[in-house]
Amino acid sequence: MRKIKKLLVANRGEIALRVMRTAKEMGIRTVAIYSEADRNALHVRFADEAVCVGGPKSSESYLRGEVIIDVCKELGVDAIHPGYGFLSENAAFARMATEAGIIFIGPSPAAIELMGSKLAAKAAVARYNIPMVPGTEEAITDVEAAKQIAQEVGFPILIKASAGGGGKGMRVVENVESFEQQMQTAVSEATSAFGDGSVFIEKYIGSPRHIEIQVLGDTHGNIVHLFERECSIQRRHQKVIEEAPSAILTPALRAEMGRCAVNVAKACAYVGAGTVEFLVDENLNFYFLEMNTRLQVEHPVTEMITGLDLVKEQILIAEGLPLGFAQEDLHINGHALELRVYAEDPANNFLPDIGRLETYKRPQGPGIRVDDGFEQGMDIPIYYDPMIAKLVTFGKDRAEAIAKMLRAIEEYQITGIETTLSFGSYVLQHEAFVSGNFDTKFIERYFTPEALQPPFEEGSQEIAAVLAAMLLNDRKPAVVETASSAPAATSNWRRNRLN
Incomplete structure (x- = not known):
């Protein structure tokens, strides 16, 4: 066992703050790194020490592994927590830290490498008889051979980058005629994004649920799962709303998926917190998708239903302690939701809407948690992911968690930029979501920008006409009294738009 006394967080924003808060509770001193763009960031002010590691771009700062290791050596850092994104799944960085005598709070470099390749991961878990989507078992570059395999699997098929993620290097192919062009595009995208053009082919499941299982493994061979998270509300293959538990899993299916997730972790001798992702079809058949070898953005919903602090568990595991609980000790308590509050305009294809937070007031009250860095x-900043915050609610059941989220969205005041708050409100009130009858095609199937327009209010035309007449007469407008001008229900989103 090696006690961690000083921890460097190789990240920024809300996840850096979230890790540092747990470290402080554990009596561990913290070191922040920051770019020139983040000089005044909250995580920099919160840490015991802070060091600038370069320019505003990620490549000039947060991705400079050797510089970060040098900072650790200079300041006597015992351990690095990588958060998520940036270097969190970089096996070379994990190895660099380990070789420097610094604890990397995460799995071994070998496990990161193995699960970082979708094809290698599939090969590793195959001996555990874990369900997998039909397709190729190895990378393929020969277009004609790939076309033959695609026909054998049956269209539609999915071409995926082996080293990919976030939808890059991914193409759905509906027929043999378009296969060649789509494969060339996928290979080109994968090469550009990951430096690896390897692709593979699998059967396309048109309307799946995206359900993941949280796992924890220690250095003593103990591995448990912490139940599931439903992550099917997505845009551009990236999650926007997550919840735990899922509305569709039976106890038997939950146990079976949990068993498979633990076996995936065993396949790579996994240590730390990780997530095993599955696709679930309309008949509740599930298929292994991939493993993320880090803490997930949506980890708070698991914390809410289990009562565990996953960052604390990561640190204890990294110190060499065994897990303090067994699988039978874990139970689901209540229901949790998370809305990722992005600086994006849902009415404009979720494009980033960077700017200044003119107004920023967090919601409060029982069952509400806000993880943010602003x-x-x-x-x-224009240089990084546009997520402002993670808004999390917890209730005794799904209905209560949804009600709290709707209230929290109404209370959350943000002006100066567009955000995904209005989209979250739309989703949580939609019949498909409320009933639990939704999948990853929710946005494609139900959402239009017009859905975010505030409802027409009776009497608004009368008010507009009176104000227009006053302007024409060069008069100062007085208070206009109508039946609808009382201070009645106006959504927070509408108020923000008008401010």
């Missing part, structure tokens, strides 16, 4: 008056 305050009023700060700018959203």
Whole structure:
């Protein structure tokens, strides 16, 4: 066992703050790194020590592994927590830290490498008889051979980058005629994004649920699962709303998926917190998708239903302690939801809407948690992911968690930029979501920008006509009294738009 006394968080924003808060509770000193763009960031102010590691671009700062290791050596850092994104799944960085005598809070470099390749991961878990989507078992570059395999699997098929993620290097092919062009595009995208053009082919499941299982493994061979998270509300193959538990899993299916997730972790001798992702079809058949070898953005919903602090568990595991609980000790308590509050305009294809937080007031009250890294008056940098916060609610059941989320969205005041708050409100009130009858095609099937327009209010035309007449007569407008001008229900989104 090696006690961690000083921890460097190789990340920024809300996840850096989230890790540092747990470290402080554990009596561990913290070191922040930051780019020139983040000089005044909250995580920099919160840490015991902070070091600038370069320019505003990620490649000039947060991705400079050797510089980060040098900072650790200079400041006597015991361990690095990589958060998520940036270097969190970089096996070379994990190896660099380990060779420097610094604890990397995460799995071994070998496990990161193995699960970082979708094809290698499939090969590793195959001996555990885990269900997998039909397709190729190895990378393929020969177009004609790939076309033959695609015909054998049956269209539609999915071409996927082996080293990919976030939808890059991914193409759905409906027929043999378009296969060649789509494969060339996928290979080109994969090469550009990951430096690896390897692709593979699998049967396309048109309307799946995206359900993942949280796992924890220690250095003593103990591995448990912490139940599932439903992650099917997505845009551009990236999650926007997550919840735990899923509305569709039976106890038997939950246990079976949990068993498979533990076996995936065993296949790579996994240590730390990780997530095993599955696709679930309309008949509740599930298929292994991939393993993320890090803490997930949506980990708070698991914390809410289990009562565990996953960052604390990561640190204890990294110190060499065995898990303090067994699988039979874990139970689901209540229901949790997470909305990723992005600086994006849902009415404009979710394009980033970078700017200044003119107004920024967090919701409060029982069952509400906000993980963020901003305050009023700060700018959203153009260099990084546009997530402002993770808004999390917890209730005794799904209905209560949804009600709390709707109230929290109404209370969350953000002006100066567009956000995904209005989209979250739309989703949580949609019949498909409320009933639990939805999948990854939710946005494609139900959402239009017009859905976010505020409802027409009776009397608004009368008010507009009176104000127009006053302007024409060069008069100062007085208070206009109509039946609908009382201070009645106006959504927070509408108020923000008008401010």
